[in-house]
Amino acid sequence: MSATQAKRTVALIGGEFSGGQPKGGVERAPKMMRQAKIVDQVKALGYEVNDCGDHAFPSPDAANSSADPPAGIVKNPRTVGNACKQIYDIVQAAVKRDEIVYTIGGDHSLGLATVGGHAASRPNLCCIWVDAHADINTAETTGSGNMHGMPVSILLGLQKPQDIPGFEWFNPVMTTADIVYIGLRDLDEGERSIIRKFGMKAFTMHHVDKYGIGQVVQMALDHVNPKRDRPIHLSFDVDALDPAIAPSTGTTVRGGLTFREGHYICEAVYETGLLRGLDIMEVNPALGNDKEVADTIAIGCSLTRCALGETLL
Numbered sequence: 001m002s003a004t005q006a007k008r009t010v011a012l013i014g015g016e017f018s019g020g021q022p023k024g025g026v027e028r029a030p031k032m033m034r035q036a037k038i039v040d041q042v043k044a045l046g047y048e049v050n051d052c053g054d055h056a057f058p059s060p061d062a063a064n065s066s067a068d069p070p071a072g073i074v075k076n077p078r079t080v081g082n083a084c085k086q087i088y089d090i091v092q093a094a095v096k097r098d099e100i101v102y103t104i105g106g107d108h109s110l111g112l113a114t115v116g117g118h119a120a121s122r123p124n125l126c127c128i129w130v131d132a133h134a135d136i137n138t139a140e141t142t143g144s145g146n147m148h149g150m151p152v153s154i155l156l157g158l159q160k161p162q163d164i165p166g167f168e169w170f171n172p173v174m175t176t177a178d179i180v181y182i183g184l185r186d187l188d189e190g191e192r193s194i195i196r197k198f199g200m201k202a203f204t205m206h207h208v209d210k211y212g213i214g215q216v217v218q219m220a221l222d223h224v225n226p227k228r229d230r231p232i233h234l235s236f237d238v239d240a241l242d243p244a245i246a247p248s249t250g251t252t253v254r255g256g257l258t259f260r261e262g263h264y265i266c267e268a269v270y271e272t273g274l275l276r277g278l279d280i281m282e283v284n285p286a287l288g289n290d291k292e293v294a295d296t297i298a299i300g301c302s303l304t305r306c307a308l309g310e311t312l313l
């Protein structure tokens with residue numbers, strides 16, 4: 001076992017939520033990862049686990065959208081805002097206990113709650129967002145209206161939370177300089193404009209090919225955490241991985257991270273000794289055959305273990 005960091009308690013939070021996108025099933029991932037013995041695996045790495053439970057949220061009812069009508073084309077805003085508020089509060093409480101917050105999604109709209117709730121109690125927090133997508137659409141730029149493509153814009157206040165019903169409670173505390181992307185390969189035009197306009201640091205798959213994953217993680221850390229003194233939240237959308245190795249997720253994009261590249265990111269972040277928050281998001285056990293589902297759940301578990309200190313030797 002590595003002595004890189006003193007073992008803290010891990011607060012495990014299940015976010016059984018699918019309302020940020022249209023595909024059912026993603027809300028079942030926390031239970032499936034538990035069935036795959038994720039709790040025992042984290043304990044085996046030497047951590048105490050404070051099990052904060054799985055939190056279920058009603059799926060949006062398409063037949064009765066009168067309770068939560070779209071805001072422009074943004075879908076289920078109050079449903080997403082309510083789920084985010086509840087997870088945000090749970091995350092914030094765990095951070096105040098100085099625990100490592102580990103959230104299993106659920107769709108990535110919950111990233112607003114996990115990173116946002118974390119940053120609210122750890123002001124110096126930085127974030128590494130590993131994803132095929134930038135998730136930085138605003139109400140103006142979104143083409144789909146699915147809120148799992150919007151958490152970063154609200155998190156950073158580029159999209160005013162007060163302008164989306166259900167998000168009035170949220171107070172952005174992070175800036176565009178506090179977050180770095182790895183793995184991007186499917187960006188909307190509006191997202192490109194936002195990333196360029198604010199000079200945000202983004203390592204796409206082009207950069208992974210060009211520099212190799214070791215150099216990319218180094219550069220990402222140098223940008224967001226040059227003195228290696230800031231706590232890190234790693235928000236990992238499994239669609240960052242190539243669909244050949246993580247097929248059971250809602251928005252697959254070819255040309256993703258290899259198995260080793262994905263795990264390397266987690267290992268390298270662990271080695272900093274600064275990991276304080278981890279999300280494993282968008283595992284969807286309803287998509288794919290039995291083997292594909294098992295492989296994707298297994299990779300959610302192994303990414304978790306690597307981020308918490310499992311090493312090859």
Ligand SMILES: [Mn+2]
Nearest residue numbers: 108131135237
């Ligand atoms: Mn995402």
